Amino acid sequence: xxRPRVICHMASTVNxxxxxxxWGDKEAVKTFSGFYExxxxxxxxxxxxxxRVTMEKDFSHGEKPVLTQPAAxxxxxxxxADKNATTFAVAIDTKGKLGWKNNRIGGDHIIExxxxxxxxxxxxxxxxxxxxxxxxxxxxxxxxxxxxxLAELFNIRTLMLEGGxxxxxxxxxxxxxxxxxxxxxxxxxxxxxSITVFELSDYLPKKSATHLQLASVQQLEQGVLWLKYxxx
Numbered sequence: 208x209x210r211p212r213v214i215c216h217m218a219s220t221v222n223x224x225x226x227x228x229x230w231g232d233k234e235a236v237k238t239f240s241g242f243y244e245x246x247x248x249x250x251x252x253x254x255x256x257x258x259r260v261t262m263e264k265d266f267s268h269g270e271k272p273v274l275t276q277p278a279a280x281x282x283x284x285x286x287x288a289d290k291n292a293t294t295f296a297v298a299i300d301t302k303g304k305l306g307w308k309n310n311r312i313g314g315d316h317i318i319e320x321x322x323x324x325x326x327x328x329x330x331x332x333x334x335x336x337x338x339x340x341x342x343x344x345x346x347x348x349x350x351x352x353x354x355x356x357l358a359e360l361f362n363i364r365t366l367m368l369e370g371g372x373x374x375x376x377x378x379x380x381x382x383x384x385x386x387x388x389x390x391x392x393x394x395x396x397x398x399x400x401s402i403t404v405f406e407l408s409d410y411l412p413k414k415s416a417t418h419l420q421l422a423s424v425q426q427l428e429q430g431v432l433w434l435k436y437x438x439x
Contacts, residue, residue: 208351208354208355209355209358209359210351210354210355210357210358210383211253211254211354211357211358211363211364211365211366212364212365212366212385212386213354213366213368213378213383213384213385213386214250214252214365214366214367214368214384214385214386214387214388215367215368215369215375215378215379215384215386215387215388215404216243216246216247216250216255216367216368216369216388216389217369217370217375217387217388217389217390217404218239218240218242218243218389218390218392219389219390219391219392219403219404220392220394220395220396221391221392221393221394221395222395222396222397223403223404224394224396224398224401224402224403225370225371225372225401225402225403225404226398226401226402229396229398229401230394230396235394235429238428238429239390239392239429239431242390242427242428242429242431242433243390246388246390246433247367247369250365250367250388251365252365252366252367253293253294253295253361253362253363253364253365253366254294254295254296254297254315254318254357254361254363254365254366254367255295255296255297255315255366255367255368255369256296256297256298256299256320256366256367256368256369256374257296257297257298257299257369257370257371257374258298258299258370258371258373258374259298259299259300259301259302259304259305260371261369261370261371261374262298262299262300262305263304263305266296266312267305267306267307267308269306270305270306270307270308271306272303272304272305272306272307272329272332273306273332274326274328274329274331274332275328275331275332276327276328276331277327277328277330277331280327281327281330281331281334283323283342284342285339285340285341285342285356285360286330286333286334286339286340286341287339287360287361288310288316288333288334288337288338288339289310289316289337289339292316292339292361294314294315294316295315295316295317295318295357295361295363296311296312296313296315296316296317296318297317297318297319297320297357297366298317298318298319298320299320299348299353299374300319300320300321301320301321301322301324301325301344301346301347301348302322302324302325303319303321303325303326303329303330305319307336307338309336309337310336310337310338310339316339317338317339318338318339318340318341318357318361319333319338319339319340319341320340320341320343320348320353321340321341321342321343322342322343322344322345322346322347322348323342323344323345323346324345324346339361341353341356341357341360343356348377350377350378350381350383351381351383354366354383368384371402371406372402372403372404372405372406373402373406373407373408375404375405375406376405376406376407376408377407377408377411379405379417380407380411380413380414381414382414382417382438384417384438385437385438386422386435386436386437386438387419387434387435387436387438388433388434388435389404389433389434389435389436390427390431390432390433390434391431391432391433391434392430392431393429393430393431417438417439418438418439419436419437419438419439420436420437420438420439421434421435421436422435422436422437423435
């Protein structure tokens with residue numbers, strides 16, 4: 208299958224937690240975020256991808272879409288809003304809930320990954336905003352199909368997968384991750400039911416555990432370890 212190389216790039220506590228709300232020290236969290244971004248940039252990827260919850264919390268900041276019904280139904284086919292874009296922010300938004308102020312995040316053109324179940328009004332909203340979109344599945348996300356379209360329609364060769372835990376877990380379960388880049392932070396968090404790096408929804412059939420090969424270990428400042436694994 209023609210698809211990008213997928214690198215899951217995450218930061219977690221020593222016990223795998225990824226939500227920073229209960230970590231306390233805001234200055235430390237800010238420092239860790241700086242390390243995370245620097246490591247991300249070292250890959251020189253064409254795109255990064257997050258799930259809806261992560262996008263809403265960290266990037267669209269709760270913006271709500273204002274929907275109007277189009278004059279005619281809109282076919283369920285890819286919409287490329289900016290044919291000159293070379294870097295991309297990919298949002299997994301199967302039900303069409305995200306709102307946006309514009310069509311870029313930090314200079315990266317937004318691509319929404321939808322299912323065919325989204326409304327015509329939401330597709331019209333994205334078109335009016337100049338946001339690209341693709342369809343990957345009728346009601347549930349088909350991540351293999353999404354990756355294939357990202358490669359073929361947008362020439363994305365390397366993609367950074369950056370959460371949340373359920374998106375990461377779904378791609379891992381389907382064998383669609385090639386490398387794991389993990390910043391292991393000097394934090395231990397015993398918050399119950401807090402999301403970890405890889406989660407899987409109960410309705411998805413669990414496949415075999417993924418075995419990894421350690422590629423490198425680098426000690427950064429502030430006691431942070433940068434671990435790189437290749438997926439076997």
